[in-house]
Amino acid sequence: MADTSVTRAVLLMNLGSPSSLQVKDVKTYLHEFLMDKRVIDYPYLFRKLLVDGIIVPFRAPRSAEAYGRIWWEEGSPLIVITKQLVAALSARVHVPVQWCMRYGMPRPDVAMDTLAQQYPNLQEVLLIPLYPHYAMSSYETAVVYAQHWHRKKRYPFRLAVLKPFYDDADYIQVLSAHIQNFLKPDYHLLFSYHGVPERHIRKSDITKQHCLQRTDCCEVPSPAHAFCYRHQVMVTTRLVAHRLGLGTDQYELSFQSRLGRDPWLKPYTAQRLQQLPAEGKKRLLVVCPAFVSDCLETLEEIDQEGRKTFLESGGESFEMIPCLNTIPSWIALLQKWIDQFVSGDQTMLWNAQPIKQAV
Numbered sequence: 001m002a003d004t005s006v007t008r009a010v011l012l013m014n015l016g017s018p019s020s021l022q023v024k025d026v027k028t029y030l031h032e033f034l035m036d037k038r039v040i041d042y043p044y045l046f047r048k049l050l051v052d053g054i055i056v057p058f059r060a061p062r063s064a065e066a067y068g069r070i071w072w073e074e075g076s077p078l079i080v081i082t083k084q085l086v087a088a089l090s091a092r093v094h095v096p097v098q099w100c101m102r103y104g105m106p107r108p109d110v111a112m113d114t115l116a117q118q119y120p121n122l123q124e125v126l127l128i129p130l131y132p133h134y135a136m137s138s139y140e141t142a143v144v145y146a147q148h149w150h151r152k153k154r155y156p157f158r159l160a161v162l163k164p165f166y167d168d169a170d171y172i173q174v175l176s177a178h179i180q181n182f183l184k185p186d187y188h189l190l191f192s193y194h195g196v197p198e199r200h201i202r203k204s205d206i207t208k209q210h211c212l213q214r215t216d217c218c219e220v221p222s223p224a225h226a227f228c229y230r231h232q233v234m235v236t237t238r239l240v241a242h243r244l245g246l247g248t249d250q251y252e253l254s255f256q257s258r259l260g261r262d263p264w265l266k267p268y269t270a271q272r273l274q275q276l277p278a279e280g281k282k283r284l285l286v287v288c289p290a291f292v293s294d295c296l297e298t299l300e301e302i303d304q305e306g307r308k309t310f311l312e313s314g315g316e317s318f319e320m321i322p323c324l325n326t327i328p329s330w331i332a333l334l335q336k337w338i339d340q341f342v343s344g345d346q347t348m349l350w351n352a353q354p355i356k357q358a359v
């Protein structure tokens with residue numbers, strides 16, 4: 001039944017997973033993911049040849065097996081956790097909450113159709129991309145995709161977007177308190193972030209003369225940082241470490257999930273996991289703050305593969321910190337941002353334009 005009293009709503013957006021463990025479904029998912037020009041940013045024909053001719057056929061069976069090692073009875077962890085987040089928020093906020101994915105279903109327009117049908121007087125929807133940091137292959141592609149469907153289907157409501165919250169004081173507090181619950185003396189803390197090709201960092205540099213031009217670029221103030229993933233993950237790490245009172249020898253940052261041969265952001269997590277025991281860091285805690293929901297990259301790549309690498313390289317103890325998932329302080333923070341939006345407070349809204357990608 002339509003509810004004409006509702007004027008605002010929320011749309012959570014996550015990355016998406018294959019619809020099942022069957023190799024054909026993993027192929028469909030990988031194809032959509034890797035044909036995204038903000039993920040594999042080569043010219044269309046070359047991208048198509050690479051994705052359909054090489055990456056998908058070789059990767060899909062291996063990815064399906066990897067998903068099989070972490071899949072839950074209810075489905076993909078990333079999707080299950082996103083739905084749990086929606087349920088938890090719906091019980092707390094006074095506006096409808098829907099969800100959608102960047103790859104696979106439900107697409108943004110499916111969620112927006114539901115909202116438009118149920119709430120014919122909707123004036124504004126807050127899109128919450130579930131990424132703390134801006135990367136063209138995560139936050140930017142999610143926003144552009146949702147905006148594309150919003151324009152294409154001419155919905156009568158406006159679409160507002162939550163900004164990347166990597167340095168938000170409340171977010172840092174929530175993340176730090178969560179990590180604090182797992183901290184132990186004598187443990188080294190590794191912040192492992194999803195990697196991206198270095199080329200993407202240069203492409204997203206709006207000044208075209210700052211990012212990766214010198215090793216400490218991310219510490220030198222620049223307008224480029226509003227779009228610089230490397231800068232933003234460094235800030236999150238530094239703020240959390242400061243809040244936890246960690247010395248510089250007690251933690252470090254690395255980048256995981258490299259795909260292909262191009263140089264990606266360094267250091268690589270897989271290499272650091274091999275090297276750390278020989279450097280005397282034999283007890284390790286790992287946290288993955290690029291993700292707010294546990295997924296293949298945390299549960300399989302780090303907690304299973306990474307653990308094995310570390311222990312086989314001489315490590316003695318490996319502990320993984322779960323993502324924020326549905327912990328009450330994270331739900332409360334999302335609720336705060338939603339309440340702000342409902343009251344007309346624009347503090348957390350993103351007002352930049354996404355960067356146009358040529359390919």
Ligand SMILES: C=CC1=C(C)c2cc3[nH]c(cc4nc(cc5[nH]c(cc1n2)c(C)c5CCC(=O)O)C(CCC(=O)O)=C4C)c(C)c3C=C
Pocket residue numbers: 015016017018030033038039040059063076078131135137138194195196197257259290291294295296297
């Ligand atoms: C921080 C968020 C993410 C960024 C940035 C990102 C960049 C990026 N990813 C790939 C390739 C793959 N990523 C895959 C899985 C995956 N990636 C993210 C998030 C970011 N990716 C998540 C949350 C997940 C897990 C999804 C799940 O269902 O659990 C995969 C698929 C799995 C596999 O075969 O490994 C690929 C492929 C690239 C190339 C890239 C930047 C260019």
Ligand SMILES: [Fe+2]
Pocket residue numbers: 194257
């Ligand atoms: Fe990824």
Ligand SMILES: [Fe+2]
Pocket residue numbers: 210211212217218219228230231
């Ligand atoms: Fe930088």
